[in-house]
Amino acid sequence: AQSVTQLGSHVSVSEGALVLLRCNYSSSVPPYLFWYVQYPNQGLQLLLKYTSAATLVKGINGFEAEFKKSETSFHLTKPSAHMSDAAEYFCAGGGATNKLIFGTGTLLAVQP
Amino acid sequence: DVKVTQSSRYLVKRTGEKVFLECVQDMDHENMFWYRQDPGLGLRLIYFSYDVKMKEKGDIPEGYSVSREKKERFSLILESASTNQTSMYLCASSVTSWERGTEAFFGQGTRLTVV
Numbered sequence: 001a002q003s004v005t006q007l008g009s010h011v012s013v014s015e016g017a018l019v020l021l022r023c024n025y026s027s028s029v030p031p032y033l034f035w036y037v038q039y040p041n042q043g044l045q046l047l048l049k050y051t052s053a054a055t056l057v058k059g060i061n062g063f064e065a066e067f068k069k070s071e072t073s074f075h076l077t078k079p080s081a082h083m084s085d086a087a088e089y090f091c092a093g094g095g096a097t098n099k100l101i102f103g104t105g106t107l108l109a110v111q112p
Numbered sequence: 113d114v115k116v117t118q119s120s121r122y123l124v125k126r127t128g129e130k131v132f133l134e135c136v137q138d139m140d141h142e143n144m145f146w147y148r149q150d151p152g153l154g155l156r157l158i159y160f161s162y163d164v165k166m167k168e169k170g171d172i173p174e175g176y177s178v179s180r181e182k183k184e185r186f187s188l189i190l191e192s193a194s195t196n197q198t199s200m201y202l203c204a205s206s207v208t209s210w211e212r213g214t215e216a217f218f219g220q221g222t223r224l225t226v227v
Contacts, residue, residue, distance in 0.1 A: 009152060034215055043116075043202060043218040044155075090154060092216075098143055098162055099170070100206070100216050104154035 002027045004093045006103035014111050019063075019078040021106045023091030026072065032094040033074045035065055038105075039087045047089070050074060061085070086110045115139070118203050118219035125226050131190040133222050135203030142207060144186035145216065146170075146178060149200040158201075161186055193226045200224075 007022040025031050032051050036044040048059025055067045061084075065076045074091060091103040119134035137144065143162050147155040147170075157170030159178040167178050175197060179187045186205075190197055200223050206216040 006154075036218075041221075041223075043220045044204075045218075046215045049215050092155075094216075098206075099157060099160055099168075100145065100204070101157065102147070102155040104152060 002031070002093055002095045002099075002101050004091050004101055004103040006091050006106050008106055009104065010107050010109070012109040012111060013081045015083055016080050019076070019081045019085065019108065021076040021089050021091075021108065023065075023074045023076065023103060024072050025074060025091075025093045027093060027095055033065075033067065034092045034094070034100075035059065035063070035074075035076050036090045036092060037087050038090065044090065047076070081108075081110045083110050083112065116203055116205050116217050116219040118201075118222050120222050121220060123222060123224045125190075125193050125224065127194060127226055129190075129193045129226075131193045131224065131226075133188040133190075133201055133203075133224070135186045135188070135205075135219055136184050137186075137205040137217070138184065139205065139217070140183065141205035141217075142183075143205060143216075144180065145204040145206075146176075146186065146188045147202045147204065148172065149202055149221070155202060158188065193224075195226050198224060198226045 003026045005024045034049045035047040048057045050067045058064045063078045094100045116137045146158045161167045161180045177189045202221045203219040204216040
C-alpha cells in the first residue's frame with residue numbers, strides 16, 4: 001500500500017533562514033511525488049512535482065525538492081525563508097492506481 | 113488555466129439533512145477526487161472517479177456517496193448529515209496517468225458546518 005509521511009506538523013523558521021520540510025513515501029511502484037501549498041481559506045496550489053525525469057526538482061517561489069530513492073524521501077527546501085512563505089505544505093504521492101495520497105501536512109511559520 | 117469550481121465556499125446545514133456538494137472542472141480530465149481536510153489529519157480521500165459513472169471508495173467513504181453522470185461534474189452527497197461531517201471538503205481533478213507529467217488541480221474548497 002502506498003503512504004506518505006510528513007515529519008513535523010509545525011515548523012518555525014526565522015526570515016532568511018533555510019526551510020526544510022520532510023516527506024517520506026512508501027510505495028511498491030515508482031512514485032510520482034508532489035508538494036502542494038495551501039494559504040488560509042484557499043485550495044491547494046502545486047509547488048513542484050517529481051515524475052522521474054530528474055531527481056532534483058525546482059518549483060515556484062524558490063522551492064526545490066530532491067527525490068532520494070535510497071532514503072524514500074522527497075524533502076522540500078528553500079534557501080531563504082520569506083514572510084510570504086507562511087502556509088501549510090502538503091506532500092502527496094500518486095502511483096499506478098491514479099489515486100493521490102496526502103501526508104498530514106506541515107504548518108510553516110516564519111518569524112521576523 | 114485549468115479550473116475546478118466548487119459550488120459553495122461556505123455551507124451550514126442541519127443534522128439529518130441531505131447535502132450535495134458540487135464540483136465542475138473545465139479541462140476534460142478523466143479523474144476526479146473528493147477529499148476531506150481536518151486539522152492534524154491532512155487530506156483524506158473520500159471517493160475517487162476515473163470515468164463517467166465509475167467510482168472507487170477512498171479511505172473514509174462511510175456516510176458519503178458520489179455521482180458522476182457527466183465527465184466534468186462530480187458530486188459528493190451526504191445522505192444524512194451529522195456533526196462529525198463538519199469539515200473542509202476539497203475537490204480535485206487530473207488526467208489519467210501521472211506518467212503524463214501532470215498533477216491534480218484543486219478547487220477552492222467548501223467549508224461545511226453541520227449544526
